[in-house]
Each structure stands twice: as structure tokens, then as C-alpha cells.
Amino acid sequence: MIFAEKARERARSMPPGKEREMLLRCAEQNEATSNLTDWLSAPVFPRRGE
Numbered sequence: 001m002i003f004a005e006k007a008r009e010r011a012r013s014m015p016p017g018k019e020r021e022m023l024l025r026c027a028e029q030n031e032a033t034s035n036l037t038d039w040l041s042a043p044v045f046p047r048r049g050e
Contacts, residue, residue: 004030 004027011023 001031001034003027004034 007023007027007030011020011027014020014023
């Protein structure tokens with residue numbers, strides 16, 4: 001998530017525009033990917049009845 005934080009910091013210092021929006025979108029995607037990876041790496045809990 002360090003990439004996402006740095007991208008957001010950089011975007012804050014930029015004027016509104018395509019590059020800023022692209023950085024913010026990349027930060028959001030990076031966080032979503034990181035969260036999904038964490039979720040998929042979590043230990044699996046047994047299903048009911050098993």
C-alpha cells in the first residue's frame with residue numbers, strides 16, 4: 001500500500017487533470033488488489049457440516 005500512499009501524495013500536489021486522475025485511479029486499484037490478495041491469502045475456514 002506504500003505505492004498507493006505515494007501516488008495519492010503526488011496527486012495532491014498536481015493540478016486537476018488526466019494525470020492526477022490516473023494516479024488516483026492507480027492508487028485505488030493498488031489498494032483493491034492488496035486487499036483482495038490479503039483476503040485470498042487468509043486461512044480457509046471449514047464450511048458448515050464439514
